[in-house]
Amino acid sequence: MATVTAFLKHSNIGKAKQAEPYTAAAHARYITRKNAASIIYSERMPRQYHAVQRFLNAHEDTVRKNGRVIEKFIISVPHDISEADAVNVLRRFGNRIGKGEAPFLFALHGFDGRNHHAHFIFIDKGEDGKRVFGLSERGSTAKLKLAWEEVANGAFEDLGYEVRVKVHEGYQEEQVADNDNRAEDAPLNPDSEMELAADSADSLAEIQQLEDDDVDDEIGKVDLANIGVDPVANIKFMHSQVAEREMLQTARARVEQARNAYVALRNQRERVAQDAGDFYQDSLPTLMASHEANRQLAEHQTPTGELKGFGLSVFGLSVFKTKTRKQAEQVKARARNLELAANQVEYTRKAYDQRLLHLDSQASQAEQDAHAHQAVLTRIYGADEEIDAAESYLKTTIEDVGLIVSLEDAMSAYLEGAITPDEYRTFLLEAGYKAELQLLDEHLSEGEGQSL
Known part of the structure; x- marks a missing residue:
């Protein structure tokens, strides 16, 4: 009988503490996207992409101003377990902690490799509107982990698997800081054979037009799950998240730049139009x-266009003109x-007309650029508040890795060649190791590679 170390990471989205309203719906958007989620299952709440967002937004509207909107779990599943059986086990778990009353949804990730895990959304609320499991209470996270261990091992036995899970030890220590968001978000040890790495993020230029019904099939969104205790996996994860952040920030900067250009061009056009x-x-x-002079x-x-009157010239010099001719020449x-x-x-x-046409064209192009860049962001992340939540x-995930991976x-990992110089540099930069970063840059500039 094999026993593997499992992890269950618990956090929550509070109505008062969230950076933007309706963050729960944004989180659901991330975990249910088609390029990441192989199976989505729910009870007492919808599972379809748009429907679950509407459900969570409506639910948030009913939550008191300092209440919790949802509980979030990230649960590792041994790679021996099939997708179908993982659904069975997680369904049992959801109904156990929710006593068959609380709404829950989970999405399976990583089953195309060995990084089997589930993103779990749980609303700790029964049919009577009262808490069911009490996940806001002290010690509830440790109790939750024990519940997963009990349910999972019982289900594995029923299903005939020769594997059992042991959830990360240290319940007593965890209870001290239980329900402190940073403590609960701290990474736990995954299955020793699992490497938790970030979901791949394609460049903005590769994103194609998507149908409205397939908006959850977009790529490049952040996956908050993949933080474990393996420093190499964590640093690589941080590096991918930094790249994603830079891509998002660059896209937002382009939107802002195009919008500012549009405003500036429209203002300039107004000034030119006023001058014109x-x-x-x-x-x-x-x-x-001029018109009157030509008329005169x-x-x-x-009728032939000749001047009226008579004039006489000798050798090109005028020697005589009638009064009529003199008047005609003056006119x-x-x-x-x-x-x-x-x-x-x-x-x-x-020239004014051409300038105005040019400014109109430039402003129209800037407006189109702003819409195009915004459309890319919207296809990837959603509305502005969801983009803010993604950033x-x-x-948060980048900061978390910086906290849990030691400099040593x-x-x-760098000296052993397990991570690249760029990945190591990203870690030093994001974790705030300025002196070590300067030392690395000096050695790299001298062509010394990984010889520190």
Whole structure:
């Protein structure tokens, strides 16, 4: 009979403490996405992507302002257990802790490899509206872990598996800080053969247009589960989460940049349009004068366009002009000067028109860019509040790894070649080891590789 070390990580989403409203629905969105979840099961709550979000949002609206919206568990499942039997065991667990009354949902992850685990959402509320398991009470997390151990081992025996789980030891120590979010979020030891690593995140450029019904099939979202005690897996997980955070922040920066460009271009267009309007008004007399001069000139011309009157020239020099010719020439000269001024006015007007068209085009492109970048973020993460929640989750998981991996373990992993220089550098940077980071950069710049 084989006994493996299991882990159950318990945290919660509180209505008052969440960074943005409806974080529970955002969490459900992450754990049920198709590229990560192989099976989704629920009782007394829907499991379809949109329906479960609506359910959790409606539930949150009924929770008192300082109450808990949901309890979250991440539970390791021995890799010997099939998906179908894992569903059976987790269903038993949900009904045991909920006494057949509390709503729950879980999503299986990692069953395409050896990282078998489940994300579990539990609403600690019975049919009478009262707490069922009491997960907000002191010592409840330790009791929860014991319940999982009891249910899982009983189910494994019933199903004929030669494997049992032993949940992470140290219940007495955990009870001291039980229900403290940071203590409950601290990673526990997974199955010794499991390597907990981050879900892959594709680049924004590779994301294709998705149908509304398949929005949960998006890729690149953060998975909060994969923190264990293996320093190598944890550092690699941190590195992937930092990359995801940078991708998200870059996309948000591009949205903001495009929006700012749009506003700036529209403001600039308004100023140019105002200048153009002023010029149009100021230059109108010039155009009218030119028009009137040409009209007067026509009166001093014959039907063939020749000037009226008579003039005599000798060797190119005028020696005689009639009064009519002199008047015609004066009118012609004035019309010519006004025509040149009018042509300059028309040129300037066309330049204003071209400038306005160019600004309109640039503003339209900036607006399209903002919509396009926002659409990518929306397809990946959802609405703005969900994007904020995703960034907050990434920040938390990165910080958690920085707290649980020691500098000594990270340095050993680097020197042994288990992690790359870039992964080691990411750890030092995010965990705040400034001196060690400077030392690493100096050695890398000198081409000394991993020789510290």
